[in-house]
Amino acid sequence: MDPLDDHLVQGWTASASGRDTMVHEDGLRTTATFLDTKRGPLFVAYNEPASTPTAGVVICQPYSAEVARNQRRELALAWELSAQGMAVARFHYRGTGHSAGEPEDMTFDQMVGDARDVAAALAERTGVTAISFVGTRLGSLVAAGAASSHPGTPLVLWEPPPDMERYYKEILRARMIGLVKQGKRSPGGKELMAMFADDGFLDVVGNPVAYSVYESTIDKRLDRLLIDGGTRPVLTIQMSIKQEIRPALTAIVATCAAAGIPIATETIPYDEAWWFGAPGHGPKVETKMTATEAVPLTSRFLREDR
């Protein structure tokens, strides 16, 4: 079965808030809603199995422009996991997507708080007690942070940034390339960082990168978050044409393994253009989902490590 096909038996169904649920022919359900939290409404989509779920999974999106590159992969994962009997919650951090809030107010702690709120809502909704987390890019750090409230559950990290300085250098490079495309010049490093701090955000090819997110994540270390979160099975998936594991990720794996964390690494031969790739206006725009191998790798890991 294609996890993204749409053979509906009941079409959408009504709930208190409207026609917010879609029911698949094998009983899988998708429900989109806003979760009321004390910090404002969060957009959440639940993918649930036909029978009582065996476990719960919260998917933490990447950040800013990277979201668009991953959205369909996350949906495919949610369908696949719900077909395997798990209840899945996807959400938009406050300040992003359909959720309330402004991007310049985001911080790492707030993103982790959002993930924890969603995990609590998933547990309450479905009765599952074991919640795992899957995160991509910056969402990997969020997932690792949120997972510490759920000891021992598996954690999957898609293309995690092992080094936040390098992560932000990539973003600054994307900004510079974006400016070159417009025939403009980017200010140099120090001037740019001063501008970033003063303005509170940076315009990176039309996407705001909040200084509050930068400030609250630049010192984060993935290995520290993983070790502080306690022993749990961890899978990292590197997406790159070069199949060798990057040295920075190898170092993190070694540090975590030495701390007693069972951590595995897989690679997918695909270089994702996280900050670029938005099309121009040609007659045909390709939208085929890429790096789909991440879905079965993640599904297998989460099933085996329960």
Added chain:
Amino acid sequence: MAARETPLFLTGPDGPLFAIHTSPEQPESGVILCPGGWHAGSANANRLMVRLARRLAAESVASIRFEWRGTGDSPGERNAFILDEPSPGAVLAGADQVPAPRSLVGVCFGSRSALAAAPEIADLEAIFLVSFPLPAARAKVRRAERMSLGAAIREGLRPATLRGWFDPATRRVYVKFLSLRWQKLRRAVGLGSSAGVKEAVARKARKQELDLDQLVSQLAALTERGVRVRFIFGTGDALYEQFTEARTGPLGNLMNRHPDLLDVAFIDGDLTGFSTLPAQEELLDMAVPWLSRSSDPAGG
């Protein structure tokens, strides 16, 4: 005024479509927001459609933003968006959800789909077409045929031309140009079929001319209904040049006959992919009063 946002699944022509309905307490009109193609989803780049929906709600305008089949949270498989295959059915599925009088906002593929759906939408007041992809410029094809090799090399080394390689639409024009030059070279040394190439170019030109004629007919029909239409382009976009060229013909004549209904506005810089925050803000500042005016004939 507080707005209520409600996620829902619409009944689209080929299956369910995920959407979010935004409504003020007392909506006076409704807007169907048609996102661009690619992976942007109903929020569009940097949640542009979310921001637009919330700002419209503050002006008592309800809206619905949806996700094309095979994108965002809408089921189905989609490997590509093809401009010449718009999805008016999806737009119509959204149209039922907002109160009349109705307006349409479309971005790129969404603008083609919005225009295709317009004849079927009752109580339509206005259409706001962002980065509307016009038929490819015929002048560029003719220019490619005429340009000398020396002129082509000089043109190719200009900084503006080199920058064009970063833009997918411009890059396609370059590739087409190089292809034509290659075919011309082959003909010069007796390897190619001159008649075949000329016929292919002529066929392409005829097709594009027909597309433009269709566009003008569609717009003329809308003006007869009193529907306001606004095109929005970024001055840095390749589409701007295409529009400027198209405006020299029947499209311009139609616009001159109906300046109160049919106009074009420009935003400084690049709107392609909404690649700057100031361009996005300028677009919102332009769209909100123009669309809320749809329900206020006095133009308030």
